[in-house]
Amino acid sequence: MGRQPCCDKVGLKKGPWTSEEDKKLINFILTNGQCCWRAVPKLAGLLRCGKSCRLRWTNYLRPDLKRGLLSESEEQIVIDLHAALGNRWSKIAAHLPGRTDNEIKNHWNTHIKKKLKKMGIDPVTHKPISTSTDQEPPPPQLQQESVVPSHSEADQNKGNETFLESAIIEIKEEEKRIMSITSPFSSTDNSDSFCTDEVPLIEPHEILIPSGPSSSTSTSSFSSSSGMPEEMQFSSLEWPEYYNNISIWDDFNFWDLLCEDGDKILAVDPSLNQFSRLVFDHEPWKFGLL
DNA sequence: AAATCGAGCAACCGCAAGAGA
DNA sequence: CTCTCTTGCGGTTGCTCGATT
Numbered sequence: 001m002g003r004q005p006c007c008d009k010v011g012l013k014k015g016p017w018t019s020e021e022d023k024k025l026i027n028f029i030l031t032n033g034q035c036c037w038r039a040v041p042k043l044a045g046l047l048r049c050g051k052s053c054r055l056r057w058t059n060y061l062r063p064d065l066k067r068g069l070l071s072e073s074e075e076q077i078v079i080d081l082h083a084a085l086g087n088r089w090s091k092i093a094a095h096l097p098g099r100t101d102n103e104i105k106n107h108w109n110t111h112i113k114k115k116l117k118k119m120g121i122d123p124v125t126h127k128p129i130s131t132s133t134d135q136e137p138p139p140p141q142l143q144q145e146s147v148v149p150s151h152s153e154a155d156q157n158k159g160n161e162t163f164l165e166s167a168i169i170e171i172k173e174e175e176k177r178i179m180s181i182t183s184p185f186s187s188t189d190n191s192d193s194f195c196t197d198e199v200p201l202i203e204p205h206e207i208l209i210p211s212g213p214s215s216s217t218s219t220s221s222f223s224s225s226s227g228m229p230e231e232m233q234f235s236s237l238e239w240p241e242y243y244n245n246i247s248i249w250d251d252f253n254f255w256d257l258l259c260e261d262g263d264k265i266l267a268v269d270p271s272l273n274q275f276s277r278l279v280f281d282h283e284p285w286k287f288g289l290l
Numbered sequence: 291a292a293a294t295c296g297a298g299c300a301a302c303c304g305c306a307a308g309a310g311a
Numbered sequence: 312c313t314c315t316c317t318t319g320c321g322g323t324t325g326c327t328c329g330a331t332t
Contacts, residue, residue, distance in 0.1 A: 016300070016326080038317065054318075055301065090320060101320075102300080110298055 013047040017056055021046055025053055026061055059102045066098035070107050078104055079112060083126040 013021075028044035034057075037050035046053060059065075070078065074096055081092045089101035089108075096104065108123075116123040 014302075036317075050317085051303090051319095052301075058319095059300075087321065105321075106299055 011047065012049055014052070017048075017060075021048065022056070022061060025057060029057060029061075055102075059100045062100075064098055065100065069111075070096075070099070070104075074099070075107075075112060078108065079116070079126075082108065082112075 017025075024044045024046055025040070028040060032043070037054045040046070040050055040053045041048045044053070048056075077096060078092055081095060085091050087105075089105045093099050093101040093104050113123045116126075117129070120129050121127070122129050
């Protein structure tokens with residue numbers, strides 16, 4: 001029998017995505033939402049396989065993604081969850097909003113692994129690396145807590161502990177539930193599980209606008225529960241001059257966040273000190289002052 | 291200044307699970 | 312129940328870029 005490959009590889013493009021491809025994919029998903037990924041490339045006019053589109057969206061284009069390195073506290077959460085769950089990156093990522101499993105996996109392999117080894121901790125077992133074999137290993141959970149290093153963020157970690165406990169308990173319960181399934185009818189309750197691929201249709205009120213370090217007049221979080229926050233509306237003073245001259249698609253890496261609000265899209269430019277905002281019609285991808 | 295090396299990360303691959311016909 | 316299709320996940324690869332020689 002054999003599985004059908006995810007795509008007909010003949011004539012399909014591979015490798016890094018161009019901004020033009022990104023544009024097409026974002027345009028399609030924001031216009032139509034996520035549907036059958038296999039159909040996306042065809043409908044969006046992309047010479048990619050659906051899997052590649054899904055990955056690109058999930059790991060890079062999704063509007064709610066955080067950028068940059070994981071913070072100390074996030075790193076600590078990853079370490080603790082990894083101690084409890086192992087390499088279940090998607091489960092770990094589910095407890096770190098705005099982070100993807102791929103990102104966490106990469107960060108683990110490039111940063112955390114080294115860090116733990118440097119500290120004399122085996123990144124696989126989370127036990128102290130020791131040459132002696134007669135050392136009695138502590139129970140897994142207690143042990144992983146004991147080897148986790150304390151640092152200047154201890155206070156924050158205290159807060160994380162309860163978070164982690166509940167996260168781990170939640171996952172354990174989910175596992176128990178799965179294990180205890182004896183009838184197919186009991187498997188339908190997965191409403192409490194969170195999947196990183198299920199969040200593209202983010203509501204405006206769910207988006208937090210990060211405050212820039214020197215934010216003064218125009219940075220704060222959404223607090224309104226519906227519609228476009230007033231603060232996201234443009235004043236001509238906030239409009240960066242260069243936006244009038246560039247194509248947003250030439251390089252939209254400057255996007256930090258965007259969200260749909262009716263037929264509008266909000267985007268934030270973190271490269272500017274004051275997180276200037278732009279609002280534009282996403283159909284037909286022209287933007288300007290409102 | 292050029293060559294080499296290594297770290298970091300985006301993207302790919304193959305397998306497994308889920309869903310529906 | 313079986314088969315097929317789609318999606319999700321984790322491991323791995325390979326490219327890019329900065330650091331070092």
